[in-house]
Amino acid sequence: MELTVTGLSVARSGIPVLEGIDFSLQSGEALILRGPNGVGKTTVLRTVAGLQPPLAGKVGLEREAMAYAGHADGIKSTLTVRENLEFWADVFGTGSIDPALGAFDLAALSDRAAGGLSAGQKRRLGLARMVVTGRPVWVLDEPTVSLDTTAVGLFAQAVRGHLAAGGMALMATHIDLGLTEAHVLDMAPFRAKAPAHDDFDGSFL
Amino acid sequence: MKALLLRDIRLAVRAGGGFGLGLAFFLIVVVLVPFGVGPDSGLLARIAPGILWLGALLSCLLSLDRIFALDWEDGSLDLLATAPLPMEALVSIKSLAHWLTTGVPLVLASPLFALLLSLPSQGYAPLLMSLALGTPALSVIGTFGAALTVGLKRGGLLLSLLVLPLYVPTLIFGAEVARRGAMGLDFTVPLAMLAGITFGAIALLPFASAAVLRVNLR
Numbered sequence: 001m002e003l004t005v006t007g008l009s010v011a012r013s014g015i016p017v018l019e020g021i022d023f024s025l026q027s028g029e030a031l032i033l034r035g036p037n038g039v040g041k042t043t044v045l046r047t048v049a050g051l052q053p054p055l056a057g058k059v060g061l062e063r064e065a066m067a068y069a070g071h072a073d074g075i076k077s078t079l080t081v082r083e084n085l086e087f088w089a090d091v092f093g094t095g096s097i098d099p100a101l102g103a104f105d106l107a108a109l110s111d112r113a114a115g116g117l118s119a120g121q122k123r124r125l126g127l128a129r130m131v132v133t134g135r136p137v138w139v140l141d142e143p144t145v146s147l148d149t150t151a152v153g154l155f156a157q158a159v160r161g162h163l164a165a166g167g168m169a170l171m172a173t174h175i176d177l178g179l180t181e182a183h184v185l186d187m188a189p190f191r192a193k194a195p196a197h198d199d200f201d202g203s204f205l
Numbered sequence: 206m207k208a209l210l211l212r213d214i215r216l217a218v219r220a221g222g223g224f225g226l227g228l229a230f231f232l233i234v235v236v237l238v239p240f241g242v243g244p245d246s247g248l249l250a251r252i253a254p255g256i257l258w259l260g261a262l263l264s265c266l267l268s269l270d271r272i273f274a275l276d277w278e279d280g281s282l283d284l285l286a287t288a289p290l291p292m293e294a295l296v297s298i299k300s301l302a303h304w305l306t307t308g309v310p311l312v313l314a315s316p317l318f319a320l321l322l323s324l325p326s327q328g329y330a331p332l333l334m335s336l337a338l339g340t341p342a343l344s345v346i347g348t349f350g351a352a353l354t355v356g357l358k359r360g361g362l363l364l365s366l367l368v369l370p371l372y373v374p375t376l377i378f379g380a381e382v383a384r385r386g387a388m389g390l391d392f393t394v395p396l397a398m399l400a401g402i403t404f405g406a407i408a409l410l411p412f413a414s415a416a417v418l419r420v421n422l423r
Binding site for chain 2: 049050051052053063064066067068069070071072073074075076077078079083087088090091092093129
């Protein structure tokens with residue numbers, strides 16, 4: 001399996017932010033997107049995940065191959081950790097949630113209401129959902145926010161396990177995960193040029 | 206799909222889910238009306254069908270913005286959109302869950318509330334029938350409104366303004382069934398119209414809601 005992105009241009013709130021992005025990702029590879037705040041990393045990830053259409057260009061794989069994790073974890077605070085994960089396992093039609101609980105060290109918390117978890121624990125629950133989806137491409141937006149070093153280690157291990165099983169990972173992150181095999185793509189060179197008609201007032205001078 | 210339905214019902218029933226909210230609002234409306242119009246039971250019996258329908262409609266409206274807003278705020282809606290579930294199925298399940306947690310309790314409680322307004326005895330069956338047939342339309346139309354306003358801060362007011370005009374036909378025919386029933390008249394025509402509105406809404410609106418939701422998630 002291969003994820004090929006060709007000539008991708010994306011817009012945020014109708015304003016083009018990045019254009020002409022090309023990359024390809026083989027099974028077992030990870031790609032880390034870098035770039036300053038506001039450069040459009042989230043927009044690229046949302047486009048690849050199929051949540052918004054690209055301005056131009058193509059994403060080679062269907063959205064059915066992607067599992068997306070954004071800034072919000074999609075956790076229901078009145079359900080327990082187990083119920084939250086079981087819901088996603090049912091939706092994605094995958095089996096047991098125990099490997100996911102184990103991978104993010106959530107087994108001891110599984111009967112707690114998710115609303116009572118700390119920010120880092122919630123994040124771990126949100127990331128455990130990726131394991132539960134059973135999808136080959138993980139699209140992760142700043143996955144390590146509010147994680148401590150141990151949890152970052154758990155996360156890196158989960159990603160490695162996923163890659164070893166033939167999966168792919170595409171993520172935007174600024175911290176070093178210790179994933180030495182991951183490729184890094186800097187977003188800054190793909191910044192969209194301001195369109196000519198942008199300078200509306202100038203054309204009258 | 207079953208998982209989503211069960212989750213929505215579970216969320217509605219647990220603390221803070223707003224399950225009893227619509228019912229409590231309905232009760233308050235029905236209890237307050239006699240204070241407002243006076244204790245004349247003849248007058249109450251005459252306006253009871255309309256008041257009951259209006260109360261049911263307003264209590265339904267009260268919980269509409271929860272259909273998508275909560276899932277939008279905590280990010281679940283994005284995740285559900287990437288799940289192997291067509292958007293049309295998602296909105297249909299959402300409206301079904303809304304009807305089961307709001308519409309059905311209203312229908313079941315309405316005979317009790319009708320008693321408070323001294324509805325004539327021959328009016329109970331038509332009232333129940335009209336509410337059972339009409340409340341699914343309220344949920345489906347409301348889901349469409351909720352999909353239109355998802356992602357807007359304080360979208361509740363806009364939602365009510367958008368949805369209330371769309372509720373008018375359902376209210377007219379629903380209340381007409383109940384009124385004619387209470388007066389002992391034949392109510393087949395408005396009942397058929399009400400059924401037409403409901404089934405038409407169920408058949409067509411999920412596609413519109415799904416399209417609107419896709420645009421709003423961008």
